[in-house]
Amino acid sequence: MSRTDVSADTTPFFSDDNEGEGPTDNGVGSPQPEEEESASGVSDRRAKISAHQFFICSYMFLAPLFGYLGDRCNRKSIMCVGIFFWSLVTLASSFIGKEHFWALLLTRGLVGVGEASYSTIAPTIIADLFVKETRTNMLSIFYFAIPVGSGMGYIVGSKVNDVAGDWHWALRVTPGLGLLAVFLLFFVVQEPKRGAIEAHPEHTLHRTSWMTDIKALCRNPSFILSTFGFTTVAFVTGSLALWAPAFLFRAGVFTGEKQPCLKVPCDNSDSVIFGIITVVTGILGVASGVQASKKLRTRTSRADPLVCAAGLLLAAPFLYLSIMFAQASTVATYVFIFLGETFLSMNWAVVADMLLYVVIPTRRSTAEAFQIVLSHLLGDAISPYLIGVVSDSIKKSDSYMWEFRSLQMSLLLCSFVAVVGGAFFLATALFIEQDRHLAENYVPSDDAPIIVPKRGRSTKVPVSSVLI
Numbered sequence: 001m002s003r004t005d006v007s008a009d010t011t012p013f014f015s016d017d018n019e020g021e022g023p024t025d026n027g028v029g030s031p032q033p034e035e036e037e038s039a040s041g042v043s044d045r046r047a048k049i050s051a052h053q054f055f056i057c058s059y060m061f062l063a064p065l066f067g068y069l070g071d072r073c074n075r076k077s078i079m080c081v082g083i084f085f086w087s088l089v090t091l092a093s094s095f096i097g098k099e100h101f102w103a104l105l106l107t108r109g110l111v112g113v114g115e116a117s118y119s120t121i122a123p124t125i126i127a128d129l130f131v132k133e134t135r136t137n138m139l140s141i142f143y144f145a146i147p148v149g150s151g152m153g154y155i156v157g158s159k160v161n162d163v164a165g166d167w168h169w170a171l172r173v174t175p176g177l178g179l180l181a182v183f184l185l186f187f188v189v190q191e192p193k194r195g196a197i198e199a200h201p202e203h204t205l206h207r208t209s210w211m212t213d214i215k216a217l218c219r220n221p222s223f224i225l226s227t228f229g230f231t232t233v234a235f236v237t238g239s240l241a242l243w244a245p246a247f248l249f250r251a252g253v254f255t256g257e258k259q260p261c262l263k264v265p266c267d268n269s270d271s272v273i274f275g276i277i278t279v280v281t282g283i284l285g286v287a288s289g290v291q292a293s294k295k296l297r298t299r300t301s302r303a304d305p306l307v308c309a310a311g312l313l314l315a316a317p318f319l320y321l322s323i324m325f326a327q328a329s330t331v332a333t334y335v336f337i338f339l340g341e342t343f344l345s346m347n348w349a350v351v352a353d354m355l356l357y358v359v360i361p362t363r364r365s366t367a368e369a370f371q372i373v374l375s376h377l378l379g380d381a382i383s384p385y386l387i388g389v390v391s392d393s394i395k396k397s398d399s400y401m402w403e404f405r406s407l408q409m410s411l412l413l414c415s416f417v418a419v420v421g422g423a424f425f426l427a428t429a430l431f432i433e434q435d436r437h438l439a440e441n442y443v444p445s446d447d448a449p450i451i452v453p454k455r456g457r458s459t460k461v462p463v464s465s466v467l468i
């Protein structure tokens with residue numbers, strides 16, 4: 001159907017029969033303009049999705065490498081190199097014009113190098129500096145960075161673009177912060193010994209091969225189930241990060257509160273408001289999740305997975321309501337988004353804490369990498385694309401009404417996925433006590449490798465090969 005054929009199918013999903021056309025005094029029922037092609041020949045929407053996918057892919061595929069190195073090499077040095085490289089490619093990408101779109105995608109993809117090096121290793125350093133409730137508190141401070149950083153990205157990016165009149169300047173702000181992080185890491189942070197603060201210091205734990213580590217992690221039901229649960233969090237977060245501002249804008253056009261964007265620059269107030277909500281809910285969600293877990297631990301040792309399950313199961317109905325109320329009340333929509341994202345953010349620090357106490361110290365970076373790969377591969381690497389595909393398959397015409405309705409229906413998938421995630425964490429609660437006990441009382445097998453001299457150099461061989 002052509003864009004001029006808006007009367008082909010305007011039967012509404014809800015409400016009365018004349019709702020489908022929307023208000024007529026602002027052009028809601030009128031056809032949308034064709035999206036202008038950039039110099040690269042790629043639309044802005046496709047460019048955003050492509051850049052997101054390139055970043056996630058590099059982040060996802062490099063995480064196992066940094067996980068391997070993080071369990072065997074100096075972790076502080078790895079993070080410094082990774083963050084410096086991240087800052088360098090971020091700055092370089094800001095000088096690439098639209099005529100070299102492939103180079104922009106490449107540099108944005110390479111940003112994943114720094115993300116992978118930091119995300120897989122930093123939590124393990126925190127784990128080797130603190131234990132029990134102190135560790136949980138420190139992890140909550142660390143994981144404030146995810147929602148707060150994401151929200152600040154919307155706000156700072158939009159405002160810098162408005163002030164400078166060029167989106168490239170938004171990419172020139174963060175490299176300075178990255179270099180500051182490298183400076184602080186190098187001169188302030190000390191490299192702790194793995195497991196030294198726990199019952200099993202590093203020198204009593206034998207490092208095993210990467211494949212042995214992976215097999216051990218796959219036999220750890222608490223780790224696997226919580227990883228699948230966290231994957232659903234990544235799925236919902238990725239969907240909202242890319243599509244929520246667009247959905248809110250389309251809802252505003254549909255209800256007549258906003259004018260259609262016929263010429264850039266367009267109204268970006270929804271991105272700013274969503275960014276503010278993400279920052280505030282991130283702080284509230286992480287803090288409330290940690291506090292709820294600490295209080296519930298006095299009653300049950302299964303507190304952590306139960307808090308995570310409750311967060312997702314409570315987030316699901318509020319996300320549903322935020323999507324369905326978009327056509328009736330903008331204020332109600334923002335309120336329900338606020339509540340839904342708050343409950344969703346309860347998982348971040350608690351999931352990280354669970355991973356650290358059900359996995360032995362010499363496998364933690366590998367476990368972090370495994371969780372990152374799976375959660376992104378099945379989570380935010382595919383969710384924005386999947387939401388778009390479902391929306392396009394539902395849309396029956398190119399009218400403003402169908403642009404809004406189709407995206408509304410596809411975003412309902414987030415509520416369903418959140419419920420599935422709650423089920424995974426409930427299943428985790430069945431195994432968490434056993435797996436924590438096994439990790440805390442881990443004893444290397446009798447056939448664990450020991451170090452013996454070989455031609456003037458030390459080498460590791462199985463115990464059974466030297467027994468008489």
